Amino acid sequence: MTIKAVTPRVVEPPARLGMGVSVYPSATAMVWPGDGHAHEAVAVPGVRLAPGDVLVEVELATVCGSDIHTVLGQRTAQAPLVLGHEQVGRVVALGRGGAKTTDGHRVTLGERVVWSVAVPCGRCARCRRGLPQKCLNLQKYGHERMRRGWELSGGFATHTHILDGTPLVRVPDDIPAEVLAPASCSTASVAAALEAASAIVPLDGALVLIAGAGMLGLTATAMATDAGARVVVSDPLPGRREAALAFGATAVADPSSLPAVLAKAGGRSAAPTIALELSGDPAAVRSLLGAVDVGGVLVLVGSVTTGPELGIIPEQLVRNLLTIRGVHNYAPRHLEQAVRFLTDAWQRYPFAEQVGETFALADVDRALATTSHPRIAVRP
Ligand SMILES: [Zn+2]
Numbered sequence: 107m108t109i110k111a112v113t114p115r116v117v118e119p120p121a122r123l124g125m126g127v128s129v130y131p132s133a134t135a136m137v138w139p140g141d142g143h144a145h146e147a148v149a150v151p152g153v154r155l156a157p158g159d160v161l162v163e164v165e166l167a168t169v170c171g172s173d174i175h176t177v178l179g180q181r182t183a184q185a186p187l188v189l190g191h192e193q194v195g196r197v198v199a200l201g202r203g204g205a206k207t208t209d210g211h212r213v214t215l216g217e218r219v220v221w222s223v224a225v226p227c228g229r230c231a232r233c234r235r236g237l238p239q240k241c242l243n244l245q246k247y248g249h250e251r252m253r254r255g256w257e258l259s260g261g262f263a264t265h266t267h268i269l270d271g272t273p274l275v276r277v278p279d280d281i282p283a284e285v286l287a288p289a290s291c292s293t294a295s296v297a298a299a300l301e302a303a304s305a306i307v308p309l310d311g312a313l314v315l316i317a318g319a320g321m322l323g324l325t326a327t328a329m330a331t332d333a334g335a336r337v338v339v340s341d342p343l344p345g346r347r348e349a350a351l352a353f354g355a356t357a358v359a360d361p362s363s364l365p366a367v368l369a370k371a372g373g374r375s376a377a378p379t380i381a382l383e384l385s386g387d388p389a390a391v392r393s394l395l396g397a398v399d400v401g402g403v404l405v406l407v408g409s410v411t412t413g414p415e416l417g418i419i420p421e422q423l424v425r426n427l428l429t430i431r432g433v434h435n436y437a438p439r440h441l442e443q444a445v446r447f448l449t450d451a452w453q454r455y456p457f458a459e460q461v462g463e464t465f466a467l468a469d470v471d472r473a474l475a476t477t478s479h480p481r482i483a484v485r486p
């Protein structure tokens with residue numbers, strides 16, 4: 107009888123306890139305590155990284171419209187929480203076993219990354235149906251009540267604790283952070299919206315009508331133009347219409363003059379076959395539904411706060427073969443597309459210039475109150 111040699115092994119603490127990581131000076135998160143309160147700086151001297159977790163030092167975060175909606179009380183949020191879900195940063199620590207980017211690359215220390223707003227579980231029925239952004243166990247950066255063990259859960263912090271399973275995408279070192287930070291919300295959401303539209307009508311050669319020339323609208327204008335579409339942008343603000351032209355719009359219109367502008371821009375095919383509603387304005391939703399051509403598609407993205415009901419005439423949908431799609435957040439492939447697009451396009455369109463002002467992390471309240479530009483940034 108032979109006795110099997112016993113291989114000595116290192117007994118590690120249970121994996122669920124994670125790996126303790128400290129940074130000095132301590133990581134700081136700006137915590138929003140709830141309605142009517144200013145942010146408070148909270149020191150987080152140590153984090154525990156579970157296997158697959160990543161600690162990222164935030165380089166720059168941008169303020170998304172939904173952060174503003176939260177502090178204005180227009181959407182419910184479980185306070186106290188760390189807001190911010192558009193940011194770029196560098197990996198400073200890895201949990202046991204390391205982590206991989208969405209393309210299978212093993213993440214290394216010092217790498218520059220962006221990450222999805224959503225942490226899907228990857229196992230539930232929704233994840234299996236290809237809707238990770240609507241995972242039944244969903245957690246979202248910048249959206250969750252602060253809890254012990256996941257204090258650094260948003261972008262308005264010196265560091266963000268990236269949970270295992272979060273889609274991570276590498277980004278080039280030579281692209282300004284102002285260009286990259288919006289990738290994880292506005293750019294990826296636009297990629298998802300255009301994918302939804304192009305499943306019905308190919309973008310190449312299409313006349314696309316976009317309502318709203320904020321960060322989403324400008325990004326969509328450039329992305330659709332690059333895909334071969336002619337884009338007409340409607341926005342009530344002259345400055346925003348001017349920006350849309352710099353992002354490739356064929357024509358721009360005040361909502362009141364939209365029919366005339368469309369007729370001029372559309373030529374023989376005067377009506378758009380793709381309409382993207384990115385403003386959230388109920389009047390724009392109605393206007394786009396009325397403008398879209400037979401066989402066309404209306405993609406709704408901007409309506410993220412409670413608004414009035416929209417009267418739909420079923421006969422209009424039937425006879426005009428219309429499709430209406432709602433798009434909220436995105437899947438990991440859209441974040442990859444967003445980074446690819448920005449890497450290719452950032453020097454052709456004035457993306458960096460859309461970040462108007464940059465505040466220190468401690469001044470995040472001022473950043474949230476500033477609306478002079480499509481994006482305002484916070485630099486830790
Ligand atoms: Zn899931």
Ligand SMILES: [Zn+2]
Nearest residue numbers: 170171172291
């Ligand atoms: Zn957002």
